[in-house]
Structure formats: C-alpha cells, structure tokens
Amino acid sequence: MYTQGLDGKIGPVREAETAEEKEREARFQARIDAEERIEPNDWMPEGYRRTLIRQISQHAHSEIVGMLPEGNWVTRAPTLRRKAILLAKIQDEAGHGLYLYSACETLGVERAELVEQLLAGKAKYSSIFNYPTLTWADVGMIGWLVDGAAIMNQVPLQRCSYGPYARAMVRICKEESFHQRQGYEIVMTLAQGTPEQRRMAQESLDRWWWPALMMFGPPDSDSVHTAQSMKWKIKRVTNDELRQKFVDVTVPQAERLGLRIPDPQLRWNPERGHYDFGPVPWDEFWRVIAGEGPCNRERLEQRRRAHEEGRWVREAALAHAEKRRLRDRAA
Amino acid sequence: MADKDWPLYEIFIRPRNGLAHRHVGSLHAPDGEMAIEMARDLYTRRGEGNSIWAVPAVAIAVSSPDDKASLFEPAEDKEYRYPTHYTIPSDVKNM
Numbered sequence: 001m002y003t004q005g006l007d008g009k010i011g012p013v014r015e016a017e018t019a020e021e022k023e024r025e026a027r028f029q030a031r032i033d034a035e036e037r038i039e040p041n042d043w044m045p046e047g048y049r050r051t052l053i054r055q056i057s058q059h060a061h062s063e064i065v066g067m068l069p070e071g072n073w074v075t076r077a078p079t080l081r082r083k084a085i086l087l088a089k090i091q092d093e094a095g096h097g098l099y100l101y102s103a104c105e106t107l108g109v110e111r112a113e114l115v116e117q118l119l120a121g122k123a124k125y126s127s128i129f130n131y132p133t134l135t136w137a138d139v140g141m142i143g144w145l146v147d148g149a150a151i152m153n154q155v156p157l158q159r160c161s162y163g164p165y166a167r168a169m170v171r172i173c174k175e176e177s178f179h180q181r182q183g184y185e186i187v188m189t190l191a192q193g194t195p196e197q198r199r200m201a202q203e204s205l206d207r208w209w210w211p212a213l214m215m216f217g218p219p220d221s222d223s224v225h226t227a228q229s230m231k232w233k234i235k236r237v238t239n240d241e242l243r244q245k246f247v248d249v250t251v252p253q254a255e256r257l258g259l260r261i262p263d264p265q266l267r268w269n270p271e272r273g274h275y276d277f278g279p280v281p282w283d284e285f286w287r288v289i290a291g292e293g294p295c296n297r298e299r300l301e302q303r304r305r306a307h308e309e310g311r312w313v314r315e316a317a318l319a320h321a322e323k324r325r326l327r328d329r330a331a
Numbered sequence: 332m333a334d335k336d337w338p339l340y341e342i343f344i345r346p347r348n349g350l351a352h353r354h355v356g357s358l359h360a361p362d363g364e365m366a367i368e369m370a371r372d373l374y375t376r377r378g379e380g381n382s383i384w385a386v387p388a389v390a391i392a393v394s395s396p397d398d399k400a401s402l403f404e405p406a407e408d409k410e411y412r413y414p415t416h417y418t419i420p421s422d423v424k425n426m
Contacts, residue, residue, distance in 0.1 A: 102357045112336040321362035
C-alpha cells in the first residue's frame with residue numbers, strides 16, 4: 001500500500017549535461033517505454049534510484065508501523081479463531097515489510113539506515129496508521145478498507161518498471177487478498193449482529209472512511225511526482241484514478257452490509273459511470289502527515305522501544321554466530 | 332549512526348521434489364542456521380516449499396550488465412545451434 005508520494009524531497013539530482021549523459025538517459029527511457037524491466041545492477045538515472053528508494057522505503061515502513069494498530073487487539077480478539085487470523089495477518093505485514101526492505105537494498109541503501117531514518121522521525125509512512133483502533137470493529141475496517149485500498153494501489157505496482165519492487169508486489173498482492181476478506185467477514189458479522197454490534201460497525205466506518213480515501217495520496221493537482229513517476233513507470237495509475245476506483249467498488253460492498261458511507265454528497269453519476277463523492281478533508285491529511293495525527297508520537301515511540309528492547313537479541317545472535325564460527329575453525 | 336545489520340543471505344526454495352531450488356528473495360540473519368529458520372517464517376508461510384538454501388550474499392559472484400555484450404552476444408549469431416537451422420526433406424520421418 002501506502003505509497004502516498006509524500007515527501008517531496010529526494011535531494012538535488014544533477015541533470016544530464018553532456019551529450020553522452022543525455023544519450024544514456026534517452027536509452028534508459030527507451031527501455032522503459034519498451035516495457036523492459038530494470039534490474040539492480042543496470043544503469044539508472046539518479047532521480048529514478050532516489051524516487052524508488054523513497055517510495056519503497058515508505059512502503060516498507062508502512063507495513064512495519066501497520067502492525068501496531070492491529071497488535072493492539074491480539075489479546076482481546078473475540079474468539080480463538082479471530083486471534084489466530086489476526087496473528088497470521090500481522091505476521092504477513094512483517095513479511096511484507098521485509099520483502100520491501102530487501103527490494104530497497106538492491107538500490108544500494110542498507111536496511112539499517114532506513115530503519116534508522118524511520119526511528120529518527122525522518123522517514124514517512126502511510127498516514128492511515130496514525131489513527132487509533134478503538135473497537136474490535138476497527139480491526140475489521142482495517143482489513144476491508146485499508147487493505148482494500150492497499151490492494152487497489154499495489155495491483156498496478158506489480159508492473160512497476162523496477163524488477164525487485166514488482167516481484168515483491170506480486171507476493172504481497174497474493175497475501176493481501178486474505179487480509180481484505182477476513183476484514184469484510186468481521187464487519188459482516190457485526191453488521192448482522194445485535195443493534196449494538198451494528199452501531200459499532202457503523203461508528204467504525206464513520207471514522208475510517210475519509211482516512212482510507214486519503215491513503216491514495218494528495219489529489220493529482222497537488223502531487224508533485226506523479227508525472228515523472230508515470231513516465232518512469234514506477235507508478236501506473238494516478239492517485240485520483242485509484243481513489244475513484246476504490247469508491248466505486250466499495251460503495252456496493254457497504255450497501256450489501258447495510259452500512260452507510262459517511263458522505264452526504266455520495267451518489268451514482270450515470271453520465272460518468274462513477275460515484276461522485278464529497279471533498280476529502282485534505283487539511284486533516286496534511287496535519288497527520290506533518291506529525292499531528294492522533295497517534296503519530298505513540299507509533300514512533302512504540303517502534304523505538306521495540307528496536308531498543310530487541311537490541312540485545314540482535315547482538316547476542318551475532319556474537320553467538322561468531323563464537324561458533326571460531327570454534328568450528330579451531331576444530 | 333545506524334546499527335550494524337546482520338549479514339545478508341539470498342534464499343532459494345524448492346517448491347516440491349522434482350523441481351529446482353528457485354531464488355525467492357533475501358534476508359538478514361546472524362548465521363546460516365538462523366537464516367533457514369527465518370526463511371521458513373518469511374518465505375514459506377503458505378506451504379511454498381519443502382527445502383531451503385540460504386547462501387551468504389557475499390559468496391555469490393555476479394556478472395556485470397556492462398559485460399552483457401561480451402558474455403551473451405556470441406550466442407546470438409549462431410543459428411546452427413537450433414534444429415530449425417537445418418532443411419530436411421519433409422518425407423524424412425521421425426527427425
């Protein structure tokens with residue numbers, strides 16, 4: 001998910017100047033235009049490399065931070081089956097984070113450095129994970145809406161021009177489908193339950209709907225990178241197109257549950273063949289991105305604590321491996 | 332300063348007997364034994380395989396894209412390596 005194209009800064013990139021440099025860039029673009037995949041050791045423009053590092057690392061961080069709101073409910077899952085499912089899903093998210101850090105490392109940056117940037121508060125992750133999971137319905141809503149939005153975003157990324165990223169996406173998309181379905185099942189169970197359970201589902205949808213639409217990133221008119229990323233085929237579909245597609249598939253799913261989407265302006269537009277929907281509260285989006293969401297501080301503190309508390313394990317494992325290596329050599 | 336990470340391993344999985352091990356990705360691990368444990372959790376959560384190779388990434392020799400021409404072009408103009416290069420009368424059977 002989770003590639004909102006947020007941080008506008010990829011640092012200064014030296015433009016191609018000499019005829020030879022321009023020729024090399026033109027050859028690169030020709031490969032992209034011919035739908036060739038770019039692989040790790042191939043020559044690539046510095047801007048392409050940095051855009052990918054930014055996007056893939058933000059994506060990886062999102063998977064890792066995304067475990068926290070769900071982890072909140074592991075010990076309080078309503079049944080053993082739900083608990084096992086939730087654990088499996090969270091384990092998948094950790095896996096997704098690791099596939100993505102690996103893909104990012106092929107671009108010549110070390111995972112430790114990326115983690116360091118996240119913990120220092122210098123890296124971005126998806127705005128959606130700065131919202132709290134207040135009720136069990138939120139766990140269902142994350143699966144249905146958040147993972148649903150993620151799938152919408154990630155399916156076209158399977159055809160990204162950068163091979164390792166595209167391959168990681170193939171794996172991730174396969175696994176993500178279970179996440180969305182289990183979420184919808186949770187919400188469906190509540191929607192068909194007691195009046196109190198129905199209210200819980202509706203209240204949760206009311207809170208998650210707009211943040212879910214924000215996951216696709218700012219409107220195309222404000223999205224600095226879209227044009228270049230599309231040209232490089234790092235991105236295949238624009239933010240607004242994906243958002244529209246998400247609304248179009250999700251509204252009937254909500255109707256099926258008898259839940260109401262909290263948007264008075266939402267209605268089917270037969271001429272466009274799409275749903276019209278109200279303005280996304282972008283002020284809120286930019287506030288969350290700037291660090292002022294409900295849980296920004298808590299999420300980073302939790303990650304930092306986990307990193308620090310795991311330090312002795314990482315060091316001990318390395319020391320043990322080294323000791324064994326020396327012993328084997330001596331024998 | 333970022334912490335020192337564990338060494339990088341490339342992971343190969345055999346989906347089932349009769350097939351070759353196939354590269355699936357990489358991971359950081361303190362040693363080979365742990366790399367296999369971690370590859371189990373990372374790459375075979377849904378029965379993707381029955382055998383794992385974990386190879387230290389530093390042990391892999393890699394061809395450079397710059398050498399692509401000298402390595403692979405010699406194969407391009409040798410059509411006589413393919414059966415379709417030869418014209419055999421159609422009444423000759425079983426060939």
